[in-house]
Amino acid sequence: MDPVSAQNRRGDTALKILAAARDVFSERGFAGTTVDEIARRAGVNKATLYYQIGDKQTLYAGVILDVMGNAAEATASDLQDAPSPEEKLRTYIRNVAAAMDRNPWMPPIMLREMAAGGRNFPEAVTRGMAQIFSILGGIIAEGVRQDVLVAAPPLLVHLMIVGAFAFFKTSAPLRERQAGAGGNWLAGEDRVSGAVATEVERLVLRALRKTPGEAG
Amino acid sequence: MDPVSAQNRRGDTALKILAAARDVFSERGFAGTTVDEIARRAGVNKATLYYQIGDKQTLYAGVILDVMGNAAEATASDLQDAPSPEEKLRTYIRNVAAAMDRNPWMPPIMLREMAAGGRNFPEAVTRGMAQIFSILGGIIAEGVRQDVLVAAPPLLVHLMIVGAFAFFKTSAPLRERQAGAGGNWLAGEDRVSGAVATEVERLVLRALRKTPGEAG
DNA sequence: GATATTATACCAACCGGTTAGTTTAAACTT
DNA sequence: AAGTTTAAACTAACCGGTTGGTATAATATC
Structure with a gap:
């Protein structure tokens, strides 16, 4: 794959995770949300989620900022x-x-x-x-x-x-x-x-x- | 203790539990609340909580009805x-x-x-x-x-x-x-x-x- | 141009701690 | 005697986070 597509794909994963996190957090709140569910909905392994973004708290902070x-x-x-x-x-x-x-x-x-x-x-x-x-x-x-x-x-x-x-x-x-x-x-x-x-x-x-x- | 006081004290335990549950649920929400914390704040053993009222869901339903x-x-x-x-x-x-x-x-x-x-x-x-x-x-x-x-x-x-x-x-x-x-x-x-x-x-x-x- | 090295991205499986809920045996109350 | 409470241990499930490892492609080395 050419560099541009590769670049796109890299950003895509993080965006997919953030979008899934936004969905789940808004449905269930912070405490009601499991990281596994976010990873599942993002179609991504949990370790990838941690690799791309960080822990649950960081993920949530990202969503808050994105949404509010x-x-x-x-x-x-x-x-x-x-x-x-x-x-x-x-x-x-x-x-x-x-x-x-x-x-x-x-x-x-x-x-x-x-x-x-x-x-x-x-x-x-x-x-x-x-x-x-x-x-x-x-x-x-x-x-x-x-x-x-x-x-x-x-x-x-x-x-x-x-x-x-x-x-x-x-x-x-x-x-x-x-x-x-x-x-x-x-x-x-x-x-x-x-x-x-x-x-x-x-x-x-x-x-x-x-x-x-x-x-x- | 006379029957009336006994009656009172029996009801008191359930009320104490419900009051604690109301506090904790309103502070932390359903998913963010632990049953142990409610029991702790009620000053009551967890087994007593289950004996008096039932599971977390029932407890929450009671609080919702009480508050709303x-x-x-x-x-x-x-x-x-x-x-x-x-x-x-x-x-x-x-x-x-x-x-x-x-x-x-x-x-x-x-x-x-x-x-x-x-x-x-x-x-x-x-x-x-x-x-x-x-x-x-x-x-x-x-x-x-x-x-x-x-x-x-x-x-x-x-x-x-x-x-x-x-x-x-x-x-x-x-x-x-x-x-x-x-x-x-x-x-x-x-x-x-x-x-x-x-x-x-x-x-x-x-x-x-x-x-x-x-x-x- | 073949071979090692590095960086990036990803995943399956696992680990340690937490939590809802139960059980038991003993004590206290009326 | 019946009802209530307690401490303590226990379980099964769950959950946040980590580990060890793989795949790929770009870069460096010979």
């Missing part, structure tokens, strides 16, 4: 294209939704890591979170200056948005199970970009938009 | 005392917040179970959830009829509320860690009843309240 590391950039993208604070807020929400649809491993991993107090988040991830709040805070502040939004703590606004999306995504099996038993469980919906994001947009904008005649 | 089983009643309490749909909504939100403060095991266990797709929830728990949405749906519908609220899917509204509270509670260590690095992380806050609930109330009511002159 781009949150800030994803959330901030297209933001400056939006003309008004309202439009920026809409874009922000749509970006969060799109990130979760594009990256379905994020919600379960995020939920489990939050359950653990976020103690396993590498510094790059927490820095990204801080950036996100800072961006949202900027949007709200700009809206307040322009007299179109009311003040609100960005942390809570963000938690409401992310909480709704993350819970919605992970509740898909639950909603499916309950679909027959009455109530509008929005069964069959697994994406949040679309109807769900539109509704969250509407609610958040109603919450933050300054109504005409409202005191400054 | 009263959500519906807790959320619905005091609701009929509220005069208006707006007040009912406020009570609803305050009750969710109070339930999480009173029951600090709920957020981590809920997050982890949602991460697992809610597949371990006993039927009583999912029934309770359905009841909650039905209650919230009733409040909103009443508000719409009285022309004071706008329509919104109760599922999403609930997920926003619960998501914000649950994330806020579990993020306490993270917020503590980030407190020095700038940004308003609301560090030092571990309760959601109070300032956090008040803010969420405000946001949700802004989102759902029909503004004067708004089309029906």
Whole structure:
């Protein structure tokens, strides 16, 4: 085989392992995952896994960074294209939704890591979170200056948005199970970009938009 | 010892075990928890644990039911005392917040179970959830009829509320860690009843309240 | 150009420690 | 006497990590 293909094949193995690890960790969490299962799904011997990447902890750290590391950039993208604070807020929400649809491993991993107090988040991830709040805070502040939004703590606004999306995504099996038993469980919906994001947009904008005649 | 005390002490052992299990499971999740650790924390021999309750799975089911089983009643309490749909909504939100403060095991266990797709929830728990949405749906519908609220899917509204509270509670260590690095992380806050609930109330009511002159 | 050497990638089998769960015999309680 | 608890040992299975070794191809040596 020529050098280029050889090069490709080398990288492929590590990527296959990381992809399998991402799958299994997001399904079962760190403690519930066995290294053997990851190796099995990657179609690779366990020793190869250790040769290519390292121990379980290292593998997990790689997955966390891969899954949670781009949150800030994803959330901030297209933001400056939006003309008004309202439009920026809409874009922000749509970006969060799109990130979760594009990256379905994020919600379960995020939920489990939050359950653990976020103690396993590498510094790059927490820095990204801080950036996100800072961006949202900027949007709200700009809206307040322009007299179109009311003040609100960005942390809570963000938690409401992310909480709704993350819970919605992970509740898909639950909603499916309950679909027959009455109530509008929005069964069959697994994406949040679309109807769900539109509704969250509407609610958040109603919450933050300054109504005409409202005191400054 | 008299019969009553005897009765008490017998029940006490099982309760001690369940309390320890609740602690450990909520800290480490199902897979991350060892039965020996539960027995150790309960101050009880492992054989006693198996004698009193049963295997790890049974123990976990008991904890889930204990921690998540009263959500519906807790959320619905005091609701009929509220005069208006707006007040009912406020009570609803305050009750969710109070339930999480009173029951600090709920957020981590809920997050982890949602991460697992809610597949371990006993039927009583999912029934309770359905009841909650039905209650919230009733409040909103009443508000719409009285022309004071706008329509919104109760599922999403609930997920926003619960998501914000649950994330806020579990993020306490993270917020503590980030407190020095700038940004308003609301560090030092571990309760959601109070300032956090008040803010969420405000946001949700802004989102759902029909503004004067708004089309029906 | 044939032969050794090295580097890289991979694997089957194994090892040591952990964990869920059981058993037994004795003690304590009512 | 019946029910409850304990200490301690034990097992079978599991799991993270390692070892010893193979295959391949590129590089160096003669």
